[in-house]
Amino acid sequence: MTTRKTMILALATAVFILGSYLFNANNPFSANAKPETISIPVEAIPPVSHAMKNSDEQIAFWQQKVQRDDRDYISLTYLGQAYLQKGRETGDAAAYGRAQAALEQALTINPNYELTLAFLGATLISQHDFAGALATAQRVYDFDPGALQALATIGDASLELGQYDAAAAAYDTLLAQAPGAAVFSRAARLAWVQGDVAAAIDWMQQAVTDAAAVGLTGERLAWYQFQLGELHFNSGDVAAAQAAYAAARQTWPDYYLVLVGEGKVAAAQGDYDEAIALYEQLVARLPQPAFVATLGDFYALAGDETAAQQQYNTVQFIADLESSDAALVGRQLALFYANHNMNLDVALAAAEAELASRPDVYGYDVLAWTLFKNGRLDEAAAASEQALRLGTPEALFHYHAGMIAAAQGNTPQARQHLRTALDLNPHFDSLQAQIAQETLANLP
Numbered sequence: 001m002t003t004r005k006t007m008i009l010a011l012a013t014a015v016f017i018l019g020s021y022l023f024n025a026n027n028p029f030s031a032n033a034k035p036e037t038i039s040i041p042v043e044a045i046p047p048v049s050h051a052m053k054n055s056d057e058q059i060a061f062w063q064q065k066v067q068r069d070d071r072d073y074i075s076l077t078y079l080g081q082a083y084l085q086k087g088r089e090t091g092d093a094a095a096y097g098r099a100q101a102a103l104e105q106a107l108t109i110n111p112n113y114e115l116t117l118a119f120l121g122a123t124l125i126s127q128h129d130f131a132g133a134l135a136t137a138q139r140v141y142d143f144d145p146g147a148l149q150a151l152a153t154i155g156d157a158s159l160e161l162g163q164y165d166a167a168a169a170a171y172d173t174l175l176a177q178a179p180g181a182a183v184f185s186r187a188a189r190l191a192w193v194q195g196d197v198a199a200a201i202d203w204m205q206q207a208v209t210d211a212a213a214v215g216l217t218g219e220r221l222a223w224y225q226f227q228l229g230e231l232h233f234n235s236g237d238v239a240a241a242q243a244a245y246a247a248a249r250q251t252w253p254d255y256y257l258v259l260v261g262e263g264k265v266a267a268a269q270g271d272y273d274e275a276i277a278l279y280e281q282l283v284a285r286l287p288q289p290a291f292v293a294t295l296g297d298f299y300a301l302a303g304d305e306t307a308a309q310q311q312y313n314t315v316q317f318i319a320d321l322e323s324s325d326a327a328l329v330g331r332q333l334a335l336f337y338a339n340h341n342m343n344l345d346v347a348l349a350a351a352e353a354e355l356a357s358r359p360d361v362y363g364y365d366v367l368a369w370t371l372f373k374n375g376r377l378d379e380a381a382a383a384s385e386q387a388l389r390l391g392t393p394e395a396l397f398h399y400h401a402g403m404i405a406a407a408q409g410n411t412p413q414a415r416q417h418l419r420t421a422l423d424l425n426p427h428f429d430s431l432q433a434q435i436a437q438e439t440l441a442n443l444p
Contacts (some may be wrong), residue, residue, distance in 0.1 A: 195391030
């Protein structure tokens, strides 16, 4: 197998971070549904780096080399890769910005270095510049049809842009030419979006098995285990989700995404004190709007309205920061505002901007919900139909469709969608699931 084909084996989807919202409350690949970043195989890295055990050591090493020679585009490329790994490990968006800066500097020196372009494509996805990632990857792939990393980025960006046939074609080629955990996880995500829960779980289980078999450890293995847990949780199997999250914790105890999964499980089991404790740890490390908002919801469910409001105020504070990146948190904020009946005009504007740059089914769902909250029911219903068109098994999609139908007076359709939402996953959202149950019970 060539080095190029070997390299694709470590390239996987994420999602998370954080996807595909940075953390996306209605996306099973929430860990950054940004794709898993590229890992370079042993034979492609200078031997000195083999002893480096973590991303901080890698960053320090490559920084020293760049300081000695600022024209060393290869070291700049690996510095970018190290920052990408740091971002995956911590969820820190700033690490992705540093990765992009290093890679763009490398390209000013050698604009045609394929590895730099491959890393840049992954970085642009992490920054939610999906059109830019697609253009960068297409440039490489058009020049070299054997560049499987570029093809993977084409598939990933196409998926985020709602170009599902193009994503499927790219992933089919990858499955044929470079089967392994990185590609299996991509197949899992596509299967989920297309409505095949069993296939999605099977593909992700294969990804976990393959990742362990080839010796992946730490965050690289824990990511697959966490994503398997997300699929189980979003399909309503809390016990299986809990087992997968526990496996991720055993693999890498310090993984912030483990707190995400375990907190959701605790809330689903009615243990809000434990859910709060876990999410307090999480937001102390990574105060993303969706995490902070969920912590507020846990407090509300535990009966502490004052603490809940403090968290909601924190979300508003984060949104008001000049450094807040709308491209990364736009969907989070739109959902938060709509869920809590706040700043509804801002929520709608954010949803519209998101859909314009990223017209996938999740974007249509957020648009539907914000239109509904703004009283534009017919438009909301039309957007909801677009969100549901592939049969994606998202309970939140059906909940939103049911609430829209109820407001339109279409009781049979409202009942059907709300029942489907609760059947798919009765714990899809701690607060919104309660509203779904109450609305269903009160339908005439």
